[in-house]
Amino acid sequence: MNSLMKLMTTAAILVATSALTPAFAANTAITVGMVLEPPNLDPTSGAAAAIREVTYANIFQGLTRFDENGAIIPDLAKSWDISADGLSYTFHLATGVKFHDGSPFSADDVKFSLDRARAPDSTNAQKGLFADIASVDVVDPATVKVTLKKPNGSFLFNMAWGDAVILSPKSIATEATNPVGTGPFKLVNWVKGDRVELAKFDGYWGAAPKLDKVTFKFIADPSAAFAAMMAGDVDAFPLFPAAETLEQFKADPRFAVIAGNTEGETLLAMNNGKKPFDNIKVREAVAHAINRKEIIDGAMFGYGTPIGTHFAPHNPDYVDLTAQSNYDPEKSKALLKEAGYPDGFTVSLKLPPPPYARRGGEIIASQLAKVGIKAQITNVEWAQWLEQVFKGKDYDLTIVSHTEPMDIDIYGRDNYYFNYKSDAFKKIMADLSVTTDPAKRSELLKAAQKRIADDYVNAFLFELPRLGVANAKIVGIWKNQPTPSNDMSAVYWKD
Amino acid sequence: MAPYLLKRLISLVLSLLAASVVIFLVLQVVPGDPASYMLGMNAQPETVEALRQQMGLNEPLVWRYLTWVGGLTHGDFGVSYTYKVPTGELIAQRLWVSLPLALYALLLSTLIALPIGILSAAKRNSAADYGIMGVTQLGIAVPNFWFAMLLVLLFSITLRWFSAGGFPGWNAGVFVALKALTLPAVALALPQASILARVMRSSLLDTLSEDYIRTARAKGLTRGQTLVRHAVRNAMIPVLTIIGLQFSFLLAGAIIIENVFYLPGLGRLVFQGITQRDLIVVQSVVMLLVFAVIVITFLVDIAYAIADPRLRSRAR
Numbered sequence: 001m002n003s004l005m006k007l008m009t010t011a012a013i014l015v016a017t018s019a020l021t022p023a024f025a026a027n028t029a030i031t032v033g034m035v036l037e038p039p040n041l042d043p044t045s046g047a048a049a050a051i052r053e054v055t056y057a058n059i060f061q062g063l064t065r066f067d068e069n070g071a072i073i074p075d076l077a078k079s080w081d082i083s084a085d086g087l088s089y090t091f092h093l094a095t096g097v098k099f100h101d102g103s104p105f106s107a108d109d110v111k112f113s114l115d116r117a118r119a120p121d122s123t124n125a126q127k128g129l130f131a132d133i134a135s136v137d138v139v140d141p142a143t144v145k146v147t148l149k150k151p152n153g154s155f156l157f158n159m160a161w162g163d164a165v166i167l168s169p170k171s172i173a174t175e176a177t178n179p180v181g182t183g184p185f186k187l188v189n190w191v192k193g194d195r196v197e198l199a200k201f202d203g204y205w206g207a208a209p210k211l212d213k214v215t216f217k218f219i220a221d222p223s224a225a226f227a228a229m230m231a232g233d234v235d236a237f238p239l240f241p242a243a244e245t246l247e248q249f250k251a252d253p254r255f256a257v258i259a260g261n262t263e264g265e266t267l268l269a270m271n272n273g274k275k276p277f278d279n280i281k282v283r284e285a286v287a288h289a290i291n292r293k294e295i296i297d298g299a300m301f302g303y304g305t306p307i308g309t310h311f312a313p314h315n316p317d318y319v320d321l322t323a324q325s326n327y328d329p330e331k332s333k334a335l336l337k338e339a340g341y342p343d344g345f346t347v348s349l350k351l352p353p354p355p356y357a358r359r360g361g362e363i364i365a366s367q368l369a370k371v372g373i374k375a376q377i378t379n380v381e382w383a384q385w386l387e388q389v390f391k392g393k394d395y396d397l398t399i400v401s402h403t404e405p406m407d408i409d410i411y412g413r414d415n416y417y418f419n420y421k422s423d424a425f426k427k428i429m430a431d432l433s434v435t436t437d438p439a440k441r442s443e444l445l446k447a448a449q450k451r452i453a454d455d456y457v458n459a460f461l462f463e464l465p466r467l468g469v470a471n472a473k474i475v476g477i478w479k480n481q482p483t484p485s486n487d488m489s490a491v492y493w494k495d
Numbered sequence: 496m497a498p499y500l501l502k503r504l505i506s507l508v509l510s511l512l513a514a515s516v517v518i519f520l521v522l523q524v525v526p527g528d529p530a531s532y533m534l535g536m537n538a539q540p541e542t543v544e545a546l547r548q549q550m551g552l553n554e555p556l557v558w559r560y561l562t563w564v565g566g567l568t569h570g571d572f573g574v575s576y577t578y579k580v581p582t583g584e585l586i587a588q589r590l591w592v593s594l595p596l597a598l599y600a601l602l603l604s605t606l607i608a609l610p611i612g613i614l615s616a617a618k619r620n621s622a623a624d625y626g627i628m629g630v631t632q633l634g635i636a637v638p639n640f641w642f643a644m645l646l647v648l649l650f651s652i653t654l655r656w657f658s659a660g661g662f663p664g665w666n667a668g669v670f671v672a673l674k675a676l677t678l679p680a681v682a683l684a685l686p687q688a689s690i691l692a693r694v695m696r697s698s699l700l701d702t703l704s705e706d707y708i709r710t711a712r713a714k715g716l717t718r719g720q721t722l723v724r725h726a727v728r729n730a731m732i733p734v735l736t737i738i739g740l741q742f743s744f745l746l747a748g749a750i751i752i753e754n755v756f757y758l759p760g761l762g763r764l765v766f767q768g769i770t771q772r773d774l775i776v777v778q779s780v781v782m783l784l785v786f787a788v789i790v791i792t793f794l795v796d797i798a799y800a801i802a803d804p805r806l807r808s809r810a811r
Contacts (some may be wrong), residue, residue, distance in 0.1 A: 039533065039577030039771055045546075046577075047535025123546040125534040176579040192578065192588055193759025193767070194662055217661060219757040223644060227659035228757070231651040383527025383772045390536060391528075404537055 027493045028212040030474065032486055033225055033237035037193065037218040040176035043162040044117060047125035049403070049484035052162035053239075054196055054216050056485035059100075060165035060181035063091055063110065064156050070263075070314075070405065070482030072156050076105070076166055076182065086151030086436045093142045097205040099168045100186040107144040111136045113166045114146070129158040153436045157406065162483060184209040184489045194218065198488075210492035229255070229469055236470035236477055238486055243301045243355070249469045256472045259303055260479035264401035264464030265310050266356055268364055271396055272457060273419025276345055283456035285335035286397075287325035289371040290364065290459050299359035304462035309449040310408050313463050314480070317445040321453040325460065332371040344372025347396035351377060352385040356464065357399040364399065390417050401464045405482055408445070411452050420457045499800060507793050514785045515567070519560050522774045528552075529576045529772040550576055563778065572779040577771050582779045585764060592662055593753075593760040596676050597745035600683035605738060608688040612695025612734075617722055619700065627692065634689030643682035643755045650678060660756035679756045683749060687741050694737050698730040705729075739795050747784045 038050035043060060057065060065075040074080075077091035097105035116122060118130035132152045137145045148155065158164065171180035179187055184206065185198035198214040217234055219225045222242035228234040229249070238258070240246070249255040270277040270286060277283055292306040305313045308321030336344060351361040358379065365375040375397060380388065389395045395417075402410070410416055412429040428451060432444045453460070466481040476491035530546040531538070547553050554562075566573055572582035615627040651659040657678050665672050702708065703726050711721045750762025761780060768776040 037767070039773075040579050046533045047538065048533070120541075121545050121549075123534070123542055123549060125538045125542065127539050127542050128537065191664055191759065192580075192585060193763055194664075194757075217757075219660070220763075221754045221757065224647075224660055224755055224757050227644075227647045227651055228661070231647075231655060231659040233651075233658045233661060381527070381770055383529075383532045383770065386531050386536070387526045387528060391531060402536075407537075 027495075028210070029215070030211055030213070030235050030488070030491065030493075031215045031217055031233070032488075033219050033228060033234040033240075034216050034486075035218075035220055035225070035239060035241050038196070041179040041187065041190070041196075042175040043165055044113075044167065045123045045125070045176070052484040053486050054198075055165075055179060055181070055183075056162045056483065057183060057487040057489060058185045058198060058214070059179050059183045059187060060162070060167070061183050062159055062161070062165045064160040066160050066405075066482040066485070068478045068480055068482070068487075070480065072160050075160075076110075080156070086153075087148050089146045089148070089155060090139070091144050091146070093144065094205055095142055097182050098203045099171070099182055100180045100201055100203075101168070101171060102203070103168060103170060105166070105168070105182050106141040107138040108141075109166050109168055110144045111138050112169045114164075116167075116172075117164065124163055126161060126163040129161055129164060151434050151436055153432065153434075153441055154406065160483070162485070185214060188213075207489075209489045211488055214488045216486070232471075236468065236474055238466070238468040238470070238477055239481075240467050240469045241355070243303065243467055246301060246303075246467060246469070254472055256470050256474075258466075258468040258470060258477060258479055260466045260468075260481065261305075261312065261314050262401075262403060262464045262466045262481040263312050263405040263407075263483070264403040265307060265312070265407075266304070266360070266401040266461045266464050267310070267399065268459035268461060269395075269398050269400060269418055270458055271393065271417075271419055272421075273393065274396065276339070276341060276347075277396065279339050280456055281335050281339035282341065283459075284325075285332045285339065285371065286368070286373070287456050287459045288328045288332040288335065289368055289373065290325070290461070291327040291367055292322070292461055293327075294367070295360050295363050296462050298363045299356055300462070300465065303465040303467055305465075306462050307460045309453040309460055310402070310411065310458070311445070311449050312405070315406075317442045317449075319446050319449045321449065322460075324453055325456065329371050336372060341372070344374065346374040346376065349375040349377050349397040349399070350385065350389055350395050351379050351399055352382055353379075354401070356401060360461070361399050393417050393419060399461075403464070403484070408448050408452070411448075411457060418457055420452075420455070422451065422455060425451045425455075500797070503793055503796055507789055510789050511782075511786060514789075515564055515782055516560075518778050518781050518785070519563065522778055523556065525772075527772045529774060532772045533577060563775070567779070567782065573775045575773055575776050577773045578776075582776050585776060586761070586780060586783060589759060589761045589764045591665060592676075592758055593746060593749065593762070595672075596679060596683070596749060596758070596760060597742060599673070599676055599680040600687065600745050600749075601738065601742055603680055603684035604688040604691055604741065607684065608691035609695055609734070612692040613699060613722070613727060615692065615696045616699035616703065617718075627696075631689035631692050634685050635693075637685070639682050639686050640751045640755050642685055643679070643752055646678045646682055647755070660758065662758050676758075679749075679752050679758060682755070683745060683752055687745070691734065691737055691741070695730070695734050698733045699726055702726045702730040736795070739791055743784075743788045743791055746787060 034050060034053055036050045038054050039046060039048055041051060041055055043051045043055050061075045063075060063077040064072050067073050076094055076097065078094050079092045081090045093107060099105055114130060114133060114136045117124045118133055132148045132150060134147045134149045139145050165181065167175060168180055184201055184204045186201040188199045189197040195218065196216045200209055200212050219228055225237060225240060226242045226245050229237055246257050250257050268290065270283055272278060296302060296304045306322050307313060308325055309319065311318050349361055349365060351357045361377055365377055368375050389398050409429050411420055412426045425448065428444055428448045432441060435441050435444060468477065470477055473493050474491065475494050478485065478487055530543050530550060530552060534543055534546060563573060570583065572586065575582050575585060578585060611627050615624045618624050647659050650657045658675060662675050663671050708721055708726055711725050749760060750766055753760040753762045765777055765780050
């Protein structure tokens, strides 16, 4: 009887304390909502943005990294020297760095990680980032030298990607489910389908984060995401799926709406290799048939910057070419007539799942109809889109946001799904890859933007915004998204 | 009894085998490659090839089928392509949400439906009967996800009594876990209870017009006694059948409710598996559900045979 009483008292205390804990811990714990659950937590073997949204700058670190505005700053490499010929990079590494399993970090881990990413059997989704590396040599435990095959102006940029993080050879086999990095937070628990829990890593080498606990909660349904924010189950939702409710959050003093940029150029892509889009006049006609403002207002609730080429408007090298493809249905009709389609034509428009594509697609179809182009909408899943549109090039029109940063080089790729073939463009890219002088690089980048705008490769719509909602008391959540990330290292609650 | 059982058992095994072939083939036909999906738009073809090799996707079709079915026979569901953990583990975790949720909803639905169904039949054509019929008609007509949203609006956003969703896990305590399942269970139970109440009512009305009810009344039992001792008992057989069917439905069909309340249940596992082309997870979960439905049907068949001797003799 006595022991039963004891048990019950203990239970009562446990219940009472567990009910009280959130009130005390509220200042150092945060729950962040995400739409998609990461399939696994290894950013070096999978492209899913959700993997980086959990791990980038939280669990894993690279030699360099992106800051909130996309600038490249030192991470595990404190500093670096670049040889005069631009071929060798000597990285001076941070010291006293430990992995979450307690093992020390050294130049050997850098060599291991980079060599693994570029190996023949590598499953790195961005293997191209490492293509120019000729060799990686350990100089001493705190120095590593990377030699390139040819000068590469974007090498430090490449090393900042989530795919280029440094891993420990010891934990490599279980990285997918039990990631071991050098970052300020370590994985504590992953309840599949529900949440990932991170805790502050006490052995962290840099400035200690202000939060003790970060929970990423996965809520796919837009109305559920809205309810979870409203009910206070989630403290922040950096990529909020229910844009239509943002006005409501704006009006509510409990919340702050965070609107920033991503690196996502949203396009109405045209199959340049297929009739009728093999004709530049037709492509130009499509470009003039599109009213960007209507799409941004209708599909994005007013958020998003119009673009006239495939380049991020917040980039200093951006050229505003929107006037070249302004909304002009009369010109569009005239061009169609010139191209031999006075009565227009019928094409397919394949739409992947994101709201910008599905909502935007409806609006674009009606805009095209006004100049005589009948676009038949087919909704496809991502896996289908990748297989049919991206790989199979079996499409006429599609809407998609290209979220990789600085990816204008895709227009120079052979066999890419746009089917765009331009030797002039390829020449610019070839020059760019061996140019390290900033002024010359800028010139080339501008020329590249003009080239694809002049060729009307695609109808360039808008730069995808990053739209988030957070509790008004939270400070430090990234506004922009230079790379998929929810960097929690500087986030805190103000009183 | 034995030959009847044997016959049912053979048909059970054949159904499972047929189902496994159909499920496997259908998923092979679906467009989309798991490796391309995982590596995204910037991947190089050789990288995709390396991953396909690693995932075992380059093995011949028949060989992949046989490995999968061979594994299933001893409880090995294979390793998930995307999560990279054993599928059996994933399913077990999800069952700990889906199974209690289905039972909870079923319990609620039965507890609500039986009394009101009986009341409705006993007081036929009364105001109570009309009221109950009206409400249950509404319960069937209202989509459960919409009802779920209303519940969230009232109890989570306005009153803040419940979380808007999510599942803390059983480690957080039985009470906390059950609380998290309450709104979803209510949302799931409403249409089921409405159907069940109507079945209870009509079945009871049928029984009440039987001769033996008149006999029971004639031998001096009151209306209430007749109802409880003879009518309700005999009216239960169709009701039990419906309860069995509802259980299978609740286990497999709660996907929309799981989405509204972002519960990590089986339905969402399948849904996620389909979008990510995690074929091994999809085929294993679907197979498990087929297995559950077939086994439940098998058990119901046996129960019928026990209850009704005529079935046994016919099988012989």
